[in-house]
Amino acid sequence: MKPINVAFYSPSLDKSIRIDYIEVMVNPTPYYLHAYFKKSQPKYAPYIVWKPSLLLGKSGEELAKYIIENDIDVVCASVYIWNVQQVLHTLSTIKGLVNKPIKIVIGGPSCDGFNDEWNTKYPYIDKFVVGQGEKAWEAIALDMLGVSALSDQTTNIVHFSKDKKETKYEFEFIRGIHYSPYLECEDLVKELIQTYEGHDMLWPYETQRGCPYRCSFCDWNGGQSNKTQKRKEVDFVAEIDFLARNKMYRLHISDSNFGMWDVDVDILKRICYYKEQGHPFSFVSYGISKFVNHNFREIMRLIVKYDLTPWPKLSAQDVHPHVLKAINRPGSWEDHKEVGLELYKEFHESKGLNKIYVELIMGLPGQTYESWIATLDEIYSNGFIPRSYPFLILSNAPAKYDLDYRSLHGIKDDLVYEVIDMGTTGKNVLEVYHNTATNFLHCQIISTNTFSEYDLVKMIMADQLYRIMLSRNKWPAYGFIDVNWKHIKPMITALMSTSDYAFILEQRYANFMKYRINAMDSAQDKILVNGADMSSLIGRNYDLIHQSFAETNIDDSAAAKFLEVWDQFKPTAHWLNR
Numbered sequence: 001m002k003p004i005n006v007a008f009y010s011p012s013l014d015k016s017i018r019i020d021y022i023e024v025m026v027n028p029t030p031y032y033l034h035a036y037f038k039k040s041q042p043k044y045a046p047y048i049v050w051k052p053s054l055l056l057g058k059s060g061e062e063l064a065k066y067i068i069e070n071d072i073d074v075v076c077a078s079v080y081i082w083n084v085q086q087v088l089h090t091l092s093t094i095k096g097l098v099n100k101p102i103k104i105v106i107g108g109p110s111c112d113g114f115n116d117e118w119n120t121k122y123p124y125i126d127k128f129v130v131g132q133g134e135k136a137w138e139a140i141a142l143d144m145l146g147v148s149a150l151s152d153q154t155t156n157i158v159h160f161s162k163d164k165k166e167t168k169y170e171f172e173f174i175r176g177i178h179y180s181p182y183l184e185c186e187d188l189v190k191e192l193i194q195t196y197e198g199h200d201m202l203w204p205y206e207t208q209r210g211c212p213y214r215c216s217f218c219d220w221n222g223g224q225s226n227k228t229q230k231r232k233e234v235d236f237v238a239e240i241d242f243l244a245r246n247k248m249y250r251l252h253i254s255d256s257n258f259g260m261w262d263v264d265v266d267i268l269k270r271i272c273y274y275k276e277q278g279h280p281f282s283f284v285s286y287g288i289s290k291f292v293n294h295n296f297r298e299i300m301r302l303i304v305k306y307d308l309t310p311w312p313k314l315s316a317q318d319v320h321p322h323v324l325k326a327i328n329r330p331g332s333w334e335d336h337k338e339v340g341l342e343l344y345k346e347f348h349e350s351k352g353l354n355k356i357y358v359e360l361i362m363g364l365p366g367q368t369y370e371s372w373i374a375t376l377d378e379i380y381s382n383g384f385i386p387r388s389y390p391f392l393i394l395s396n397a398p399a400k401y402d403l404d405y406r407s408l409h410g411i412k413d414d415l416v417y418e419v420i421d422m423g424t425t426g427k428n429v430l431e432v433y434h435n436t437a438t439n440f441l442h443c444q445i446i447s448t449n450t451f452s453e454y455d456l457v458k459m460i461m462a463d464q465l466y467r468i469m470l471s472r473n474k475w476p477a478y479g480f481i482d483v484n485w486k487h488i489k490p491m492i493t494a495l496m497s498t499s500d501y502a503f504i505l506e507q508r509y510a511n512f513m514k515y516r517i518n519a520m521d522s523a524q525d526k527i528l529v530n531g532a533d534m535s536s537l538i539g540r541n542y543d544l545i546h547q548s549f550a551e552t553n554i555d556d557s558a559a560a561k562f563l564e565v566w567d568q569f570k571p572t573a574h575w576l577n578r
């Protein structure tokens with residue numbers, strides 16, 4: 001039997017301003033797929049040869065060259081919201097560039113192969129895998145090896161009729177993954193580490209599949225099921241030992257609800273044990289259980305105590321119960337806040353903890369402009385720092401496919417240029433608008449029954465004004481921003497009443513309506529993103545700031561600390577000239 005060489009292509013987006021793109025985001029999919037195959041088809045597993053994953057973006061030519069040089073037979077690619085356009089574009093060219101028949105298989109959360117007419121849109125793709133890929137890959141691999149022909153009964157694969165007019169698809173939640181994909185694929189993991197030597201590698205670490213909830217913005221599990229499965233028989237201690245041995249230190253704790261199982265605390269304790277021994281484990285992100293209980297508290301404590309992240313966070317999405325209800329989100333802000341304040345109390349002195357982040361989403365059903373301002377006030381005044389995300393519509397999330405839900409909340413969405421979180425390519429608004437290839441254009445909620453497009457522009461502006469004024473890099477949120485909140489809030493209100501603020505709003509709203517870009521150009525014809533218009537606003541209204549501080553009797557040393565930073569915005573004042 002001739003072995004099959006498999007290339008795995010899963011580039012991370014290299015434009016996010018939140019993530020340093022020199023880092024390499026590992027996608028563990030090959031280990032999940034191969035470990036399952038090894039377990040179920042041990043006889044044939046040696047004939048499936050996975051090459052080290054391609055984790056950085058490639059052009060069609062580069063990928064074709066790689067295919068030729070490595071004698072690749074099948075290209076497997078993972079598509080996510082951050083790479084789907086780029087990957088499909090690259091894949092569209094390669095069959096024409098290599099002088100041999102190859103197969104292309106794609107999967108991942110943004111593989112929408114059973115809707116949106118992907119059958120005709122992407123004729124160069126041979127197989128679309130939607131949902132968990134283990135069983136589907138097993139069937140595809142056996143077919144390619146010539147062991148057994150692929151049946152159209154195989155779940156999680158989109159099957160097309162010969163004329164491609166009919167589509168058949170059945171979802172299955174795959175159970176029985178009670179082993180460690182990393183341990184099972186030790187050789188592949190080591191080969192990958194060698195390949196990317198010198199890079200900072202980030203490893204997703206998942207101990208549980210799926211999520212029992214259905215928050216309306218989320219498509220966990222491909223949005224198709226709220227079943228969950230914990231890896232049970234696996235020896236987590238051995239797994240953490242493996243991570244430590246191989247210096248796989250930077251982890252994304254990828255469970256939806258880490259802490260839901262008691263064993264999670266033990267898993268974390270093992271990581272902390274290694275940290276104590278000098279292994280520099282850290283978390284790039286984590287998804288913790290939504291209900292606050294003993295495990296939740298203990299996990300948050302350990303994360304802070306062992307310095308597992310410089311960004312300890314609470315995932316709130318919004319602080320208002322009616323908004324959480326409108327998005328079917330379990331848990332409550334009050335409970336999260338209690339834990340956050342407990343952590344400050346315990347670790348403020350001993351570890352200098354003064355920044356806990358709170359994840360929020362802008363543009364949720366139920367939100368209003370006023371409720372959003374109240375949310376920001378609540379977070380900052382309690383010594384926390386918001387991390388606000390736009391409401392990106394994921395195609396397999398209820399907010400996209402549940403028409404009753406959409407009509408209940410009057411959801412309107414559209415393609416919007418994401419200029420809040422992602423870097424932009426283009427000098428000014430028009431250039432960004434005309435460059436759809438490398439700018440991040442994605443479907444977002446733009447209005448609901450409770451807020452208009454105008455409100456959304458204002459909400460995002462307010463978020464950026466608060467963010468720029470209360471720089472998370474400069475000052476403690478707890479013990480400084482909260483203490484001085486009574487002096488800051490009136491100043492923010494005053495800044496929002498200026499003619500400069502009205503001018504920014506007018507410009508941004510016009511651009512949003514015309515180009516779907518929530519940003520404006522400076523007087524020098526340069527696009528102002530990441531709150532640059534807000535720094536200019538501060539620079540231009542320095543007198544007002546002084547006046548507001550004087551009116552609220554702030555103490556001199558606190559005022560000086562703020563002014564020292566805001567002073568640096570003065571040179572940007574001319575950006576808003578008009």
Ligand code: B12
Pocket residue numbers: 012013016019025026027028029032033076077078079080081082105106107108109110129131132133134136137204206218219220221252253254255256284285389390392394395
């Ligand atoms: C680690 C992670 C991150 C990391 C790394 C991201 C990166 N750029 O590499 C960080 C924290 C940075 C991150 C950020 C974001 N993330 Co994220 N993240 C994850 C997480 C927790 C784990 C991913 C993972 O490795 N899973 C394990 C693998 C094995 O599972 P899998 O990817 O689903 O693969 C299975 C199947 O899909 C299939 N499969 C996948 N590929 C292929 C390919 C082939 C050929 C086959 C046959 C099968 C197959 O088989 C696999 C095994 O069953 C997932 C949630 C989750 N648990 O999956 C969210 C998730 C991927 N993230 C998501 C989102 C929305 C984001 C953000 C946009 C959030 C935001 N608003 O900022 C940002 C984008 C950041 C960016 N600009 O890159 C969504 C993606 C939805 C989508 N349609 O793409 C997910 C699914 C979570 C969710 N539902 O909200 N994320």
Ligand code: SF4
Pocket residue numbers: 211212213214215218219220256290
């Ligand atoms: S946001 Fe978290 S809790 Fe809600 S459905 Fe998604 S994974 Fe589950």
